[in-house]
Amino acid sequence: MGDRQRKDEKRKSGFLYKIRNRQFQRLFFKNWIQVFVCIVLPLVLCIVVIQHFSAESLVNEVDSAARRSTSNTMVTLEALLREVCDSLEKKVVDESFISFFQMERVEPQNYDYVATVNAVLKQIIADYRDNLFHSVDVYSQVGDYIISSPHKAQSGERFMDKSLLETFFEGVESGNQGLFAAPRFAWQEGREGRRVITIYWGKGVGEQKGFVSASLDAEKLISYITDEHDRFQGAYLIVDPNDRVILDTSGQMNDGHIALSTEAEVSAVTADIDGRTMRIFWMPMNRFGWKCVQMVPMEEFEKSNVRLERLIFLILVLGLTAAVVLSYRTTVRLFRPIEAILRLLENPSEQVRIGDENGEIQYMLVSILELFQKNMTLEQEMLERVVALRSARAKALQEQMTPHFLNNVLQAINWNAIAETGDENSITSKSILLLADILSTGKEQKNNITSVKEEIEYTRKFVELECLRYGPGIHCFYHVAPEAEQMPIPCISLQTLVENSISHGLQPRGASGNIHVSIDVNELQGLHIMVEDDGVGFEEAVIGHIYSMLEKEYIYVGEHLGIINLFQRFRLIYGEKCEFIICRSSYGGACVEIKTPRLPELWIQCPEKQGIAG
Numbered sequence: 001m002g003d004r005q006r007k008d009e010k011r012k013s014g015f016l017y018k019i020r021n022r023q024f025q026r027l028f029f030k031n032w033i034q035v036f037v038c039i040v041l042p043l044v045l046c047i048v049v050i051q052h053f054s055a056e057s058l059v060n061e062v063d064s065a066a067r068r069s070t071s072n073t074m075v076t077l078e079a080l081l082r083e084v085c086d087s088l089e090k091k092v093v094d095e096s097f098i099s100f101f102q103m104e105r106v107e108p109q110n111y112d113y114v115a116t117v118n119a120v121l122k123q124i125i126a127d128y129r130d131n132l133f134h135s136v137d138v139y140s141q142v143g144d145y146i147i148s149s150p151h152k153a154q155s156g157e158r159f160m161d162k163s164l165l166e167t168f169f170e171g172v173e174s175g176n177q178g179l180f181a182a183p184r185f186a187w188q189e190g191r192e193g194r195r196v197i198t199i200y201w202g203k204g205v206g207e208q209k210g211f212v213s214a215s216l217d218a219e220k221l222i223s224y225i226t227d228e229h230d231r232f233q234g235a236y237l238i239v240d241p242n243d244r245v246i247l248d249t250s251g252q253m254n255d256g257h258i259a260l261s262t263e264a265e266v267s268a269v270t271a272d273i274d275g276r277t278m279r280i281f282w283m284p285m286n287r288f289g290w291k292c293v294q295m296v297p298m299e300e301f302e303k304s305n306v307r308l309e310r311l312i313f314l315i316l317v318l319g320l321t322a323a324v325v326l327s328y329r330t331t332v333r334l335f336r337p338i339e340a341i342l343r344l345l346e347n348p349s350e351q352v353r354i355g356d357e358n359g360e361i362q363y364m365l366v367s368i369l370e371l372f373q374k375n376m377t378l379e380q381e382m383l384e385r386v387v388a389l390r391s392a393r394a395k396a397l398q399e400q401m402t403p404h405f406l407n408n409v410l411q412a413i414n415w416n417a418i419a420e421t422g423d424e425n426s427i428t429s430k431s432i433l434l435l436a437d438i439l440s441t442g443k444e445q446k447n448n449i450t451s452v453k454e455e456i457e458y459t460r461k462f463v464e465l466e467c468l469r470y471g472p473g474i475h476c477f478y479h480v481a482p483e484a485e486q487m488p489i490p491c492i493s494l495q496t497l498v499e500n501s502i503s504h505g506l507q508p509r510g511a512s513g514n515i516h517v518s519i520d521v522n523e524l525q526g527l528h529i530m531v532e533d534d535g536v537g538f539e540e541a542v543i544g545h546i547y548s549m550l551e552k553e554y555i556y557v558g559e560h561l562g563i564i565n566l567f568q569r570f571r572l573i574y575g576e577k578c579e580f581i582i583c584r585s586s587y588g589g590a591c592v593e594i595k596t597p598r599l600p601e602l603w604i605q606c607p608e609k610q611g612i613a614g
Contacts, residue, residue: 024335027335028331028335031331031334031335032327032328032331035327035330035331036323036324036327038327039323039326039327040319040320040323043316043319043323044316047312047315047316047319050312058301058305059270059279059301061301062279062296062298062301063268063279063281065296066234066268066279066281066294066296067281069294070236070281070282070283070292070293070294071283073225073226073236073292073294074283074285074292076224076225077225077238077285077292078285078286078287080132080216080224081199081285081287082287084199084214084216085179085199085201085287087127087214088179088199088201088212088213088214089179089201091123091124091127091138091201091212092201092203092212094123096116096119096120096123097120097123097138097203097212099116100116100117100120100138100140100143100145100147101140101142101203101205101210102142102205103116103140103142103143104142104143105143105144105145105155113143117145117147117153120138120147121147121152121153124136124137124138124147124148124149125149127214128149131220131224132216132217132220132221132224133149133214133215133216133217133220134150134186134194134196134215134216134217134220135148135149135150135151135186135196135214135215136148136149136212136213136214136215137149137164137211137212137213137214137215138210138211138212138213139156139164139165139168139210139211139213140205140208140210141205141208141209141210142205142208142210144156144157146159146164150188160187160188161186161187161188162187163184163185163186163187164184164186164198164213164215166184167182167184167198167200168198168200168202168209168211168213169209170182171200172202172209176200176202177202178201178202179199179200179201179202180199180200180202180288181197181198181199181200181246181287181288182197182198182200182246183195183196183197183198183218183246183247183254183255184196184197184198184215186198186215194217194218194219195218195219195247195254196215196216196217196218197215197216197218197221197238197246197247198213198214198215198216199213199214199215199216200212200213201213218247218254221247222236222247222249225249226249234278234279234294234295234296234297235248235249235250235252235253235294235295236248236249236292236293236294237249237253237258237292237293237294237295238285238290238291238292238293239258239260239282239290239291239293240288240289240290241288241289241290242257243257243258243259243260244256244257245257245258246290252274258280258293260280260282260291260293267281267282267283268280268281268282270298273295276297276298276299277297277298277299278295278296278297278298279295279296279298280293280294280295280296281293281294281295281296282294448490448491448569448573449488449489449490449491449573449599450488450489450490450491451485451486451487451488451489452480452484452485452486452487452488452489452519452527453480453485453486455489455491455492455493455494455495456478456480456494456517458491458492458494458495459476459494459495459498459517460476460478462495462498462499463476463498463515466499466502470502470507470511471511471512473506473510473511473512473513474502474506474511474512474513474515475513475514475515476498476514476515476516476517477514477515477516477517478517478519479516479517479518479519480517480518480519481519481520481521483521484519484520484521484527487521487527487599488599489527489529490566490569490570490573493529493566493569493570494517494529494531496562496563496566497517497529497531497563497566497592498515498517498531499562500531500560500562500563500592501515501531501532501533501535501589501590501592502515504535504536504538504560504590505533505534505535505536505537505589505590506533506535508535508536509535509536513533513534513535513589514533514534514587515531515532515533516530516531516532516533516587517530517531518530518531518532522595522596524577524595524596524597524598525597525598526574526595526596526597526598526599527594527595527596528593528594528595529593529594529595529596530591530592530593530594531591531592532585532586532587532589532590532591532592533585533587533589533590534585534587534588534589535589535590536589537584537585537588537589537590538582538590542560543582543583545560546560546563546564546567546582547580547582549564550564550567550568550571550580563592567580567594570594570596573599573600574596574597574599574600575597575600577596577597578594578595578596578597579593579594579595579596580592580593580594581593581594581595
């Protein structure tokens with residue numbers, strides 16, 4: 001039970017068992033098949049190429065062996081035929097043979113005829129080779145007489161082997177003159193007929209014919225040209241110009257026909273003969289238009305090919321098995337991090353554990369999980385920003401209604417003040433009207449950007465209101481370059497800087513003093529804004545605090561709120577290239593200097609998107 005339980009646990013812990021997602025299963029098996037094909041395809045191609053070249057190599061081996069053995073056999077035959085033909089040629093021109101061809105035989109035979117016959121017989125017996133020849137014969141039609149090495153001398157009428165004469169006269173009637181050869185069956189008294197190849201050298205005396213011939217015994221010739229120990233030799237054939245088999249060392253195709261290609265480039269073919277696959281190789285001979293042919297049975301080579309095919313099949317099976325295992329393990333290693341992430345997504349509380357031996361997968365999984373967590377954090381932040389943006393838009397819509405409501409209220413208060421005091425030029429009435437005018441101007445500024453000229457007018461109204469509040473001791477001077485008047489500038493920016501000078505610079509010493517506002521175009525085609533006063537100025541600690549607050553991204557709420565939030569607005573609009581400088585003014589008070597780059601086109605061309613961009 002313990003072993004079975006361990007096996008079940010091991011099976012359940014397998015990768016395929018863990019996969020629950022059907023789409024992931026299809027993707028896994030698809031990639032498994034792709035990896036398997038990438039491994040198997042080169043293996044199959046290599047096996048096919050090896051098998052193809054192995055088969056070609058076997059055929060080339062057969063052809064090479066057949067070429068050598070056929071060449072050697074043909075050289076042997078050529079030498080033998082040359083020797084026989086030279087011997088027959090010498091006999092034809094010999095005086096004794098010439099006399100025999102010309103003499104008529106009479107009864108009883110005279111001495112000269114007998115002497116000539118004996119001379120001829122002596123020569124052919126001397127040339128007769130028992131280990132190769134069946135017979136050497138001379139025939140004269142003039143005397144109808146035959147001189148034969150085994151039969152001595154006889155009359156043509158009593159000569160038992162009629163095939164010798166019949167074959168000769170058939171060759172003459174076929175147009176063969178001089179030297180020619182033909183196969184036949186030779187007969188001897190008391191012996192079985194034997195297959196021979198007779199080489200005739202014809203001789204004519206007027207219309208009478210004669211010949212000198214040498215008959216090669218087929219069995220002796222086969223023993224002469226074949227090697228019993230050469231397993232590649234197969235069967236040798238001698239084929240005449242009419243594709244008739246004159247001699248077959250196997251004895252199966254004698255007097256049969258075999259079709260050989262006449263193309264010069266072709267000298268070897270594979271053919272089925274009597275149900276056996278044979279490799280046929282041939283070479284032309286120099287005598288009688290014969291061809292020396294060798295037929296090699298392909299059984300031995302087919303057996304070698306079968307053994308090779310079995311070995312290749314075994315390699316293929318082992319390769320396929322290895323490819324299945326290797327492709328599966330490779331695909332598992334590739335998909336294990338994805339499977340772990342899917343399990344984690346399906347069950348976040350589950351602990352995903354990967355063995356130490358898969359350190360690279362552990363690294364990949366941790367990296368992916370970190371990216372996943374970062375993405376979740378970014379999505380949460382994006383959601384929070386969307387909520388904040390919607391709140392800001394709702395607040396902006398509300399703020400659009402507030403100035404309108406306040407303006408109506410201020411107008412009503414102004415009429416009440418006039419009704420009670422009876423003076424339309426009282427300070428209260430002027431203050432109410434200025435405040436209503438400022439609110440109205442703010443309502444008209446629908447976007448975050450206005451022109452420098454409009455911002456100056458807005459600031460003038462604010463300073464006038466402050467003078468009504470604190471008295472006529474506040475003086476503000478404006479130095480604006482003509483080319484800067486129509487340039488864009490954030491709304492309520494100059495007013496904030498002037499308000500900061502009044503609140504922190506002039507008010508501590510009795511709300512009296514001078515403020516100098518200077519605006520010019522800088523080298524970046526942006527604005528160079530400088531607001532100076534002759535008030536009490538900033539302490540170094542305060543300046544350091546302001547700079548430190550600018551490095552934070554959240555919205556600041558606290559002391560010096562106006563100038564810090566102004567700097568943050570400028571940085572959001574102009575980017576990091578915007579410069580802020582707080583220092584002591586040449587007039588003795590504080591100096592706030594802002595240098596901006598050129599305003600991005602997005603803020604100029606698409607003002608309706610400024611709230612989103614900001």
